Amino acid sequence: MASQEMEELVQREYTQGFVTDIESDTVPPGLDENTIAFISNKKGEPEWMLEWRLEAYRQWLTMTTPSWAHLDYPPIDYQAISYYSAPKKQEDKPQSLDEVDPKLLETYEKLGIPLHERAALAGVAVDAVFDSVSVTTTFKEKLAEAGVIFCSISEAIREYPELVRQYLGSVVPQGDNYFAALNSAVFTDGSFVYVPEGVECPMELSTYFRINAANTGQFERTLIVCDKRAQVSYLEGCTAPQRDENQLHAAVVELVALEDANIKYSTVQNWYPGDEDGKGGIYNFVTKRGDCRGDRSKISWTQVETGSAITWKYPSCMLRGKDSVGEFYSVAVTNGRQQADTGTKMIHIGEGTRSTIISKGIAAGRSDQAYRGLVKVGPRAKNARNFTQCDSLLIGDRCGAHTFPYQEIGNSSATVEHEATTSKIGEDQLFYCQSRGISEEDAVNMIVNGFCKDVFQELPMEFAVEAEALLNVTLEGAVG
Amino acid sequence: MLEVKDLHVTVEGSEILKGLNLTVNPGEVHALMGPNGAGKSTLSAVIAGKDGYEVTSGEILFEGKNLLEMEIEERALAGILLGFQYPVEIPGVKNIYLLKAALNAQRVARGEEEIPAPEFMKLVREQLSFMKMDGSFLQRAVNEGFSGGEKKRNEILQMLVLQPKLAMLDEIDSGLDIDAMKVVAEGINSLRNADRAILMVTHYQRLLEHIVPDRVHVLVDGRIVKSGDKELANELEARGYEWVLEESAA
Ligand SMILES: Nc1ncnc2c1ncn2[C@@H]1O[C@H](COP(=O)(O)OP(=O)(O)O)[C@@H](O)[C@H]1O
Ligand SMILES: [Mg+2]
Numbered sequence: 251m252a253s254q255e256m257e258e259l260v261q262r263e264y265t266q267g268f269v270t271d272i273e274s275d276t277v278p279p280g281l282d283e284n285t286i287a288f289i290s291n292k293k294g295e296p297e298w299m300l301e302w303r304l305e306a307y308r309q310w311l312t313m314t315t316p317s318w319a320h321l322d323y324p325p326i327d328y329q330a331i332s333y334y335s336a337p338k339k340q341e342d343k344p345q346s347l348d349e350v351d352p353k354l355l356e357t358y359e360k361l362g363i364p365l366h367e368r369a370a371l372a373g374v375a376v377d378a379v380f381d382s383v384s385v386t387t388t389f390k391e392k393l394a395e396a397g398v399i400f401c402s403i404s405e406a407i408r409e410y411p412e413l414v415r416q417y418l419g420s421v422v423p424q425g426d427n428y429f430a431a432l433n434s435a436v437f438t439d440g441s442f443v444y445v446p447e448g449v450e451c452p453m454e455l456s457t458y459f460r461i462n463a464a465n466t467g468q469f470e471r472t473l474i475v476c477d478k479r480a481q482v483s484y485l486e487g488c489t490a491p492q493r494d495e496n497q498l499h500a501a502v503v504e505l506v507a508l509e510d511a512n513i514k515y516s517t518v519q520n521w522y523p524g525d526e527d528g529k530g531g532i533y534n535f536v537t538k539r540g541d542c543r544g545d546r547s548k549i550s551w552t553q554v555e556t557g558s559a560i561t562w563k564y565p566s567c568m569l570r571g572k573d574s575v576g577e578f579y580s581v582a583v584t585n586g587r588q589q590a591d592t593g594t595k596m597i598h599i600g601e602g603t604r605s606t607i608i609s610k611g612i613a614a615g616r617s618d619q620a621y622r623g624l625v626k627v628g629p630r631a632k633n634a635r636n637f638t639q640c641d642s643l644l645i646g647d648r649c650g651a652h653t654f655p656y657q658e659i660g661n662s663s664a665t666v667e668h669e670a671t672t673s674k675i676g677e678d679q680l681f682y683c684q685s686r687g688i689s690e691e692d693a694v695n696m697i698v699n700g701f702c703k704d705v706f707q708e709l710p711m712e713f714a715v716e717a718e719a720l721l722n723v724t725l726e727g728a729v730g
Numbered sequence: 731m732l733e734v735k736d737l738h739v740t741v742e743g744s745e746i747l748k749g750l751n752l753t754v755n756p757g758e759v760h761a762l763m764g765p766n767g768a769g770k771s772t773l774s775a776v777i778a779g780k781d782g783y784e785v786t787s788g789e790i791l792f793e794g795k796n797l798l799e800m801e802i803e804e805r806a807l808a809g810i811l812l813g814f815q816y817p818v819e820i821p822g823v824k825n826i827y828l829l830k831a832a833l834n835a836q837r838v839a840r841g842e843e844e845i846p847a848p849e850f851m852k853l854v855r856e857q858l859s860f861m862k863m864d865g866s867f868l869q870r871a872v873n874e875g876f877s878g879g880e881k882k883r884n885e886i887l888q889m890l891v892l893q894p895k896l897a898m899l900d901e902i903d904s905g906l907d908i909d910a911m912k913v914v915a916e917g918i919n920s921l922r923n924a925d926r927a928i929l930m931v932t933h934y935q936r937l938l939e940h941i942v943p944d945r946v947h948v949l950v951d952g953r954i955v956k957s958g959d960k961e962l963a964n965e966l967e968a969r970g971y972e973w974v975l976e977e978s979a980a
Contacts, residue, residue, distance in 0.1 A: 677781065678818040682872075685778050686832035686888065687806035687839070696831065700822025700871065 277334045283307065286435055289334050293404045293438075296411060306424035306434030313428045316562075323533065323560055323589070331498055333436045333469070396452050398482075399444040403471050406442035413444055417475050421504035421541045421568070429500040429535040429562075433469045437502070440470030445480035445511075454710055456485040472503040476511035478544065483514040483710060501536045509544030509571065516709055517553040519561075538565035542574035545600070550577040552708045555592060564622065566595035569603035569631075576605040579705040583698075584617030584649070593622035593654075598634035598664070607638040610702050613649035620652040627664040634664040642672040643701050645694070731756050731927050732777070732896055737788035739769075739776055746772045748952035749788070754896070757924045761938055761963060762931045764949035765971050770931045771815065773949070774898045778812040779805050792896070806832075807839040809895030813885040813902055819873040825884065826868035829854060829891055836892065857890040860920070862913050878905035886917035897921055898929045903937040915940030935967035948974050 277288060286307055290300040315325070393400050399410060406414050424434040441457045457472070476482055486503075507513050519534065540549035551565040567576030578594035596605035609621050625636045642651035653670050675697060683693035699706070699718055706718065732754040739747035746769045754760050762770050776783050777790060779802035790797040797805060820828070834844045845853075854868065861883045873881050882902055889897050899918065903911060918941050921928065930937065938946075938960065946962040947954045950971060955978040956962065966974070 676818060679820050681778075681780055681802065682814065682818045682820070683828065683832075684802035685780075685806050685812050686828065686892070687803050687835040688828075688831050689803050689835070690801075692831065692835075696823050696828070697820060700820055703822035 277332055279332045280329050281331070281333060281436065285333050289436060289438060292334060293407070295404075295407055298411075298415065299407055302419070302424070303435050306431050307436075309425040310428065310431035310435055313425070313431055315428050326498060326533065328432075334438055392452065397446045397449055398451050399442065400455055401442055403437070403440040403442045403473060406473070410442070410444070413475065414442065414473070417473055417504070417506055418471075419504075421506060421539050422502050422537050427537060430502050430537040433471060433500050433502045433537070437469045437471035440472040440501070441474075442472070443474040443482060443484065445476045445482045447477040448479045449477075450480070451482040454483050454485060456487065468499045468501070470501045472501070473506075474504070474513060474515070475506045476508065476513050476547075478509045478511060480508075481512040483516070485516045485518070485710060487518045487520070499534045499536070501538075503536070503538040503565075505538075505540035505549055507540065507542050507544060507547035507549050507571075507574075510546045511544060512548045512550075513540065514550045514552070514710075515540070515565070517551075517555070518709075519553065519555045534561045534563065536561075536563040538563065539568065540566065540576070541568045542571050542576060542600075542603075543568075544574070545571040546573050546575075547571045548575040548577075550575075550579070550708070551594065552577075552579040552705065553581070553592075554705070554709070555580070555582040555590060560588075561590040561592055563590075563592045564594055566597065567605060568597045568599065569605065569634075570599045571603075572600045573602040573604075574600055575603070577708075578605075578607045578609070579708040580609045581612070581702045581705045582610070582619055582621075583612045583614075584619045585614040586617060587615070588617040588619075590617075590619040591622060592619070593624075595624040595626070596636055598625075598627040598631040598636070601630065601632045602634070603631055604635045605637075607636070607640070608704050609638075609640045610705055611640075611642040611651050612645065612698055612701065613642065613651045614645035616648045618650045618652075620654060622654045622656075624656040624658070625666055625668075626658040627661050627666070629660045631661050632663050634661065636664075636666045638666075638668045640668075640670040641701065642670075643675055643698065644672065645675045645698075647674075731793060732929070733789075733791040734773070734777075735789050735791070737773075737776070737790065738786045739772060740784045740786050741772065741782065745786070746952055747776070750949075750953055752947065752954060754927045754929060756895075756927055757922075758944045759922060759928045759941065760930065760945045760947065761943040762929060762947050762949055763933055763935075763963065763966060765933065768949045769952045770933075770949050771900055774812055774900050774929070774931055777805075777898060778802065778810060803835070806894075807836055811889055811892055811894035811897055813882075813889060813897065813899040815901040815904060817873045817876075817881045817885055819871070819875075821871050821874055823872050824868065825870055825872050826854065828872050829868075829888065832888070832892055854891060857887055860890065861887050861917055863887065879907065879910035882906055882914055883910065883917070886914055889921060890917060893921075895925065896927045896929065898931070900931045901933075902930065903932055903934060911937070911940065935963045938963045950975055950978070 277285065283304060286303050287300060290303060390400065399406070401409070419434065422430050425431050443455060445451050474482065474484060503515070505513050505515060538551065540551065542549055549567050553565065555561055555563070561582070565578060569576050576596050578596070580592065580594070582590050582592050584590050593609065594607055596607065598605065605625070607623055609623070611619050611621055613619050621640050623638060623640070625638065627634045638655065640653050640655070642653065644651060651672055655668050655670070657666055659666060675694065679697050680690065680693050683696060684690060688696070732752070734750055734752040737747050737750040738745060750773065762773070764770055772783065776785065777797065779800065785798055792808060792810060795808065800808065830850055833850070837844060855865070858865065858867065863883055867884065873884065876884060882905070885902065902914060906914060915937065918928065930941065930943065932938070943960055943963070946958055946960060948956040948962070948966065948971065956974050
């Protein structure tokens with residue numbers, strides 16, 4: 251296909267780019283210790299939490315933005331961002347769905363998440379975070395019966411302080427990296443999950459994040475703890491309205507799996523990517539790390555990344571427990587002017603630890619993406635095994651895909667395999683499908699979905715369908 | 731049904747087809763023969779609409795419509811189907827999924843409903859057993875890891891399911907052993923009817939023992955230099971292409 255034609259075709263519209271007209275309670279832009287005290291106070295936090303935040307803030311002040319990623323963006327003015335925004339009517343948190351602002355509920359409808367019906371149908375418990383406040387958590391009672399705690403992190407700090415204090419920052423310390431330090435200082439909401447010993451969480455848990463207010467950043471903090479032999483599957487979905495200015499999203503997710511515990515964490519990320527010329531869009535700088543603390547524990551990350559102007563994200567696993575297992579399945583799609591630098595780190599510490607990395611990158615338009623993966627095998631990790639497969643698919647000839655695999659092997663009994671391929675979406679494949687009467691658009695979707703199959707089959711059923719649909723929207727018109 | 735008139739086609743600056751004329755009527759089976767590099771595959775690719783070929787003059791009509799103005803998929807939906815010499819692999823896309831999408835694209839284009847799943851399965855299973863293929867083919871990715879013979883059978887399977895008006899087959903016999911050749915030939919013969927035309931590209935006479943053509947054309951250096959009935963194929967087998975060239979030059 252000729253490149254001019256391609257140019258015309260590489261266009262799309264962000265279907266979730268509406269702004270909800272809700273009065274919100276937003277602090278003026280700027281960041282200092284007073285802002286942090288304000289947030290902590292708004293959240294009704296205990297003293298130790300404020301101290302923890304301030305410690306993080308003081309560390310952050312001494313740090314600089316990481317520059318090693320394969321990304322290009324102007325410096326962020328952290329004083330121009332507002333660090334707290336809450337829909338006004340939410341000041342007193344609703345006790346049930348009936349008390350939730352109907353406009354908010356409408357927003358979630360538009361996003362395709364009617365809290366009642368859909369959640370009920372899918373058997374999914376949803377914690378919805380709107381700007382900085384967790385709006386409502388459904389299915390709380392059913393979960394409580396099983397002993398599972400699923401609530402906003404703010405609520406957890408008030409209601410379950412011992413658990414939070416024990417685990418918060420135990421996987422991603424305050425000073426871990428620039429964005430993690432910022433998040434630790436100013437995080438406003440996020441989810442908390444605790445699954446007690448021996449409990450298999452009776453339903454999928456899910457959080458939807460949405461940035462609505464202008465000039466706000468979203469700094470959510472998620473902490474999931476699975477006690478011995480416990481199991482949970484958790485899904486995170488994200489969208490944001492279409493705005494000309496960039497918005498910052500710097501989340502931290504910490505997962506803790508104790509002995510024989512199993513955590514499956516899936517993300518479908520569809521933040522606003524900016525327009526064709528690269529104006530606007532979300533900066534998505536996220537730290538996600540799982541700690542396989544117990545023997546035979548397992549943490550599996552599955553992500554479908556279609557949105558954001560810039561993505562910087564490396565969900566990782568610390569494989570401490572003997573025979574623990576880490577998995578990373580990723581589909582990253584970039585179009586327009588999007589940039590993504592994503593990948594994973596598998597840190598093999600314990601004996602017999604295993605990890606699998608399957609990464610599928612699809613670049614279209616003028617987008618650019620990099621896979622960056624570290625496999626590290628420590629001296630005690632006898633017989634550790636890793637398998638990595640990284641495939642990139644290019645659509646058109648103005649996009650780029652790069653692979654940066656790093657290996658640090660400190661134990662000679664380890665087996666580490668790496669396979670990588672880069673291919674252009676085959677003109678022959680397209681011609682083959684089209685000559686069977688299938689439209690170019692459908693042919694691209696078919697080929698791309700085929701390419702991503704190994705990852706999609708890792709997603710919970712109902713979300714696999716959603717991911718496929720999202721991919722098709724993202725690549726609308728992106729034909730090579 | 732198909733009229734190719736004084737067709738000139740250039741690929742990357744060099745002229746490959748140099749004034750080609752060909753008329754194919756419904757119900758006819760045509761064999762297009764000729765030495766390697768004569769332009770046979772080029773002709774079938776241009777009819778199907780593949781990119782990279784520049785038509786510098788001439789026209790192609792299909793049922794009176796100007797094919798050259800139609801997109802690839804529009805040509806397919808109009809009833810033209812090309813069986814490839816080297817069918818491409820599409821990882822992760824199930825064979826049955828492609829078949830169903832193709833059939834439904836046709837039905838939707840005709841203003842019909844998509845085919846109900848049980849009806850589709852019945853149809854596909856019948857044709858599958860006709861082609862002596864087992865059910866596992868449907869669940870495998872399109873052409874991935876198929877042997878040469880399996881790929882060719884799969885091309886015919888698609889024809890049996892999609893029922894084109896004009897079936898074009900580019901060297902469908904290459905890489906087939908005798909048994910596979912028989913199955914493929916039976917498949918093609920079963921497609922023959924009064925409304926359908928078949929255009930077979932081959933440079934061996936072997937296939938034509940199984941599928942007897944109504945017309946045989948010799949394509950040399952971008953032009954059809956001689957046409958005849960099935961006897962011409964026998965003559966080519968016995969004498970090669972040289973004499974045809976000499977005769978046409980005289
Ligand atoms: N994509 C292409 N690029 C360059 N040359 C081509 C291409 N396709 C065909 N040709 C040339 O066109 C001529 C005819 O090729 P083809 O149609 O494949 O012949 P046949 O099928 O009769 O053997 C050959 O000289 C071949 O090298
Ligand atoms: Mg050929």
